[in-house]
Amino acid sequence: MKGLVLADISVAIAGEQLFSRLSVTVPPGGIATVIGPSGSGKSTLLAYVGGFLEPAFRASGKVRLNDRELTGLPPEQRGVGILFQDDLLFPHLSVGGNLAFGLDATVSGRAKRRAAVEEALEQAGLAGFHDRDPTTLSGGQRARAALMRTLLAQPEGLLLDEPFSKLDRDLRNEFRGFVFSHARSRGLPTLMVTHDVEDAEAAGGEVIDLLRF
Numbered sequence: 001m002k003g004l005v006l007a008d009i010s011v012a013i014a015g016e017q018l019f020s021r022l023s024v025t026v027p028p029g030g031i032a033t034v035i036g037p038s039g040s041g042k043s044t045l046l047a048y049v050g051g052f053l054e055p056a057f058r059a060s061g062k063v064r065l066n067d068r069e070l071t072g073l074p075p076e077q078r079g080v081g082i083l084f085q086d087d088l089l090f091p092h093l094s095v096g097g098n099l100a101f102g103l104d105a106t107v108s109g110r111a112k113r114r115a116a117v118e119e120a121l122e123q124a125g126l127a128g129f130h131d132r133d134p135t136t137l138s139g140g141q142r143a144r145a146a147l148m149r150t151l152l153a154q155p156e157g158l159l160l161d162e163p164f165s166k167l168d169r170d171l172r173n174e175f176r177g178f179v180f181s182h183a184r185s186r187g188l189p190t191l192m193v194t195h196d197v198e199d200a201e202a203a204g205g206e207v208i209d210l211l212r213f
Contacts, residue, residue, distance in 0.1 A: 003027040004189035009061035019213035026189035031203035034193045036210030042193035051075040081155030083163040087146035089134040096130030102149035120148040160192035
């Protein structure tokens with residue numbers, strides 16, 4: 001089955017169950033939202049799906065992406081992109097260098113890589129910013145650059161770990177629309193965790209409340 005499929009996911013730490021038997025299917029281009037208070041396991045769920053769950057947690061359940069079993073694979077083999085609260089741009093690289101860092105290895109040759117980065121910058125409204133220092137960008141510009149770096153890796157699925165939470169209201173609405181439109185246009189099944197109901201409403205897909213699991 002195409003899309004992202006989570007089946008009977010359970011996570012516990014120090015013998016305490018955070019949630020149990022969570023199942024959800026996110027179709028290509030769809031956005032499912034996981035809500036819950038701090039400490040309910042939202043980011044922990046994304047860590048399990050992405051393959052970087054800390055050893056202190058005990059987790060079980062199956063993760064499949066486009067008919068491929070991900071459970072047990074290292075993060076770099078999962079084909080899943082993730083966007084965090086912080087943009088995590090590298091200060092020692094230019095804006096273009098940051099995007100080039102995310103480029104899929106199948107894009108080879110200096111000219112092709114530069115062209116791919118320039119196209120992504122244009123899509124993000126950052127044409128001409130290739131050689132700029134990322135510290136000179138506004139918060140919204142940094143956020144858009146971070147998304148394009150993630151998408152240049154050509155992921156098959158996308159995880160969103162409250163990437164809008166540190167933006168002011170107007171910028172939040174703008175960037176949220178930017179992220180969702182790119183995810184949908186690329187047919188990426190997207191799993192978002194948030195504490196903001198407006199994020200869930202804007203996503204328009206299934207909403208999973210961790211307090212029910």
